[in-house]
Amino acid sequence: MGTKGRQIVGMDVDELLDILNQAFADEWLAYYQYWIGAKIVKGPMKDAVASELLLHATEELAHADLLAMRIIQLGGTPLNNPEEWFKHTHCGYDTPSEPFVKLILAQNIKGEQCAIDVYQKLLKLVRDADPVTYNIVLTILQQEVEHEEDLQALDEDLNSLMMRNVN
Numbered sequence: 001m002g003t004k005g006r007q008i009v010g011m012d013v014d015e016l017l018d019i020l021n022q023a024f025a026d027e028w029l030a031y032y033q034y035w036i037g038a039k040i041v042k043g044p045m046k047d048a049v050a051s052e053l054l055l056h057a058t059e060e061l062a063h064a065d066l067l068a069m070r071i072i073q074l075g076g077t078p079l080n081n082p083e084e085w086f087k088h089t090h091c092g093y094d095t096p097s098e099p100f101v102k103l104i105l106a107q108n109i110k111g112e113q114c115a116i117d118v119y120q121k122l123l124k125l126v127r128d129a130d131p132v133t134y135n136i137v138l139t140i141l142q143q144e145v146e147h148e149e150d151l152q153a154l155d156e157d158l159n160s161l162m163m164r165n166v167n
């Protein structure tokens with residue numbers, strides 16, 4: 001580990017690197033959960049849902065990229081083996097074993113709510129200590145909030161569609 005990062009951050013850099021690597025693991029798992037969800041989703045509105053899931057997947061991967069760059073800037077190493085993702089993840093991975101569109105949406109909504117919680121806590125932690133990380137985390141958090149809203153909106157559309165069909 002270099003000393004470069006230690007001089008520019010007003011907190012324990014190893015602690016910050018651990019938290020950033022947790023978030024990095026979360027992003028890769030979120031990426032895959034969205035990506036595979038988009039492939040297998042079934043039911044009403046599946047095309048609209050699949051394209052939203054695929055868009056979110058792309059954005060989670062971009063979050064992983066932002067986190068990896070910051071980890072390297074701080075003198076750390078982004079987790080370099082996928083096996084490590086499960087050891088470090090905070091939000092985990094929810095296997096989409098049932099492809100029905102409502103269940104896929106519910107799993108991903110839960111994941112976004114976890115991510116929002118993680119990034120809100122991280123934002124508070126780095127607010128005064130590390131403005132560069134703060135800025136990155138704020139950017140990511142804003143997108144996670146949008147993701148959660150987009151999924152909720154799709155779920156509501158789906159509910160009204162399903163209501164119409166039974167009436």
Ligand SMILES: [Fe+2]
Nearest residue numbers: 027059060063
């Ligand atoms: Fe993300």
Ligand SMILES: [Fe+2]
Nearest residue numbers: 112143144147
């Ligand atoms: Fe997200």
